[in-house]
Amino acid sequence: MSLSHTLQLHIEQLREIRSILKAMKNLAFMELHKLKGGTDRQSEVVAHLEQVALDFLYYYPLPVEEGVTFLSIGVLLGAERGFCGDFNESLLKSIVNQDFKQVITIGNRLCNLLDEATLESDIQLAGANVIEEVPGVIQHLVEVIQSLLESQHARQGLLKLKLTLVYHDNATHQIEQHQLLPAFSRRLAVEVISDDNISERSDAFNIGQGDDSTRFDPSVIGRGSTIRQGETSSRSNPVTLNENRLIPLGGEPLLNVAPNEFYTDLLEHYLISALHEIFYSSLAAENQSRLQHLEAALKYMDDETDKLQRKSQSYRQEEITEEIEVILLNSAVE
Secondary structure, eight states: OOOHHHHHHHHHHHHHHHHHHHHHHHHHHHHHHHHHHHHHHHHHHHHHHHHHHHHHHHSOOOOOSOOOOOEEEEEEEESSSSSTTTTTHHHHHTTTOOOOOOOEEEHHHHHTTTTTTSSOEEEEEESSSSGGHHHHHHHHHHHHHHHHHHHHHHHOOOOEEEEEEEEEETTEEEEEEEEETTTTTTTEEEEEOTTTSSSSOOOOOOOSSSSSOOOOOOGSSSOOOBBOOOOOOOOOSSSOOOOOOOOSSSSSOSSOOOOHHHHHHHHHHHHHHHHHHHHHHHHHHHHHHHHHHHHHHHHHHHHHHHHHHHHHHHHHHHHHHHHHHHHHHHHHOO
């Protein structure tokens, strides 16, 4: 077989591989388009729930508990599929100095790297390939965390949960460490103090007591922080939240249920919404990284194909020249 023919076969193989990579790139682009709308809507929901919670906590602050023992759990959101560069490696490097008691890794590609890394993951879960799979992954994660809390409670007594998610944020293009529990920690960035006569104090809730639902323990939220009044004399005046004070946007909320029951339901909605927002952002960042990686791979393959094509043409010209010379030599002999 001639060199030019061998190169042509290799070029055909590269073109077949290119068509597969092109299809993968198109799928990543379509998934990004779906995730953009979902992420924007989910961010609006989370922001609204955070503001509702801050307004509520201003008038119904949680009690301060001293000497609370936290169960610190870190959740790493990695990639389920490949072709996304150092997406997973950078996640592992970002938590080298963290002191999580339990580590949960999500994404098969991330879990496969644990043997080579110094990180020990207690629980490894499959991640989401597309946006439609995110709710199922979140449900599985919630069940796993609930099981961890129940087992730790049986051995060490009641613990409060400190849940931190480590993921790639598609908006900032950086690795974020979002402390989801205790909740609203991003908005309650400073310690605040409240009057004793604002409202009745909430009692601590225990997981699984009173029903069979698998809710998180609402008492893990806001412990060690209470609410500081604004500097205005009247609380009924509409004010806003500045960087140093927790100030409600309106007057005291009118509740149709007990404050404890309202806060429990609000917390459950917030946790699920915040988890969806984070998972959507991580999946979007994964697909964005995959899109860039595949674009670079396609460009490299196009360049290599052009080089091989030119080399094949050069070899073919040499072969034609040799064939003409052979024909002329045979003619001269005759």
